[in-house]
Amino acid sequence: MLEFHEITIDDRAWMAPILRESGQIGYDAAFGTRYIWGGKAGSRWSRWEDSLFFRSGKDKPAYSFPFGGDLKRAVGAMREDAAACGAPFCLRGVTEDQKAALEEAFPGRWDWTEDRDSADYVYLSQDLIGLAGRKYHGKRNHLAKFSRAYAFTYEDVTRENLADCETVARAWCAENGGCGEDSGLDKEHCAMRRTFAHFEALGFTGGLIRIGGAPVAFTIGEEINAEAYDVHFEKALGGYDGLYPAINHEFASRRLGGYRYINREEDMGIEGLRRAKLSYYPAIVLMRYRAVWKGGRL
Numbered sequence: 001m002l003e004f005h006e007i008t009i010d011d012r013a014w015m016a017p018i019l020r021e022s023g024q025i026g027y028d029a030a031f032g033t034r035y036i037w038g039g040k041a042g043s044r045w046s047r048w049e050d051s052l053f054f055r056s057g058k059d060k061p062a063y064s065f066p067f068g069g070d071l072k073r074a075v076g077a078m079r080e081d082a083a084a085c086g087a088p089f090c091l092r093g094v095t096e097d098q099k100a101a102l103e104e105a106f107p108g109r110w111d112w113t114e115d116r117d118s119a120d121y122v123y124l125s126q127d128l129i130g131l132a133g134r135k136y137h138g139k140r141n142h143l144a145k146f147s148r149a150y151a152f153t154y155e156d157v158t159r160e161n162l163a164d165c166e167t168v169a170r171a172w173c174a175e176n177g178g179c180g181e182d183s184g185l186d187k188e189h190c191a192m193r194r195t196f197a198h199f200e201a202l203g204f205t206g207g208l209i210r211i212g213g214a215p216v217a218f219t220i221g222e223e224i225n226a227e228a229y230d231v232h233f234e235k236a237l238g239g240y241d242g243l244y245p246a247i248n249h250e251f252a253s254r255r256l257g258g259y260r261y262i263n264r265e266e267d268m269g270i271e272g273l274r275r276a277k278l279s280y281y282p283a284i285v286l287m288r289y290r291a292v293w294k295g296g297r298l
Helices: 009-021 031-036 071-084 096-105 125-130 134-149 162-175 186-197 243-255 271-278
Strands: 044-048 051-056 090-094 110-114 120-124 152-156 205-211 214-223 228-236 261-263 284-286 289-293
Touching (some): 009 031, 009 051, 051 071, 071 096, 090 096, 096 110, 096 289, 134 243, 162 186, 186 228, 228 243
Antiparallel strands (some): 090 289, 110 289, 152 205, 214 228
16 A cells, blocks of 8 residues: 655655656646645645655545556556555546556546546747737737726735735635635635745745735746746736736736746636636647546456
8 A cells, every 4th residue: 555645845855856857737747736735635645666646535535647657557556555445546637648648558447537627728828928919809908908097016926025915815805705614715725825825935936916006916826847837826806907817917928938838727617717718718728537447457
């Protein structure tokens, strides 16, 4: 049985290079994703031979596609661990490429379920920065209108203004009915608390917009690898038309030009959020799947 451990800040030193070297551009290949969301999700890690595993859940554990090592041996180790837990063997967050690799290694052994709500929206950085062409005409007009309406300032997020991001987060929660357990936003609120508490240690970067000197919007994320950047949070207060497009564009144009891809994560099945993400024309919608082992011998 594999031995699983809680993800800590100290794990970043050895774990982040393994995730980065995988070459994946999904949000789950960023250490910060694993850490800030790991608390509420009950995510744990294990190392066995040359593979790094992640498992979440207690009574019914689910696994991620392994990082590194021999895939057949890694799957065998995870299957044994699931059996020891008395649970069916299930992989979540599987991408198309990983699905193909699993089918090649174990043809016909999987039941597949598409998880559209968890698909990553991945954009070309130059699309979000330049907003060029007819399809972005509306976005350009929206930004121009915002610039005319508000005397705003932008600044990078640092230790000195991180508290202002927390102020925006609290106000955003209040506007959206609170972020307690009853709101359904408790997991995100927990992840934001971890983000603010360990912003520098996690290597995060971000942007902040003020209007009239008051903080009104922020965004925070991290590098996945040299090719891709992941945006974890983007929050803007109500009452300022065009504020979300503004923080999106300001941060991308000032800080993300060196990356090929910007991953803006999933829509969680929220229809309005899905429309907003599609309106920026993602280069890739990185589909996710749930895989359950049908049974039988290796």
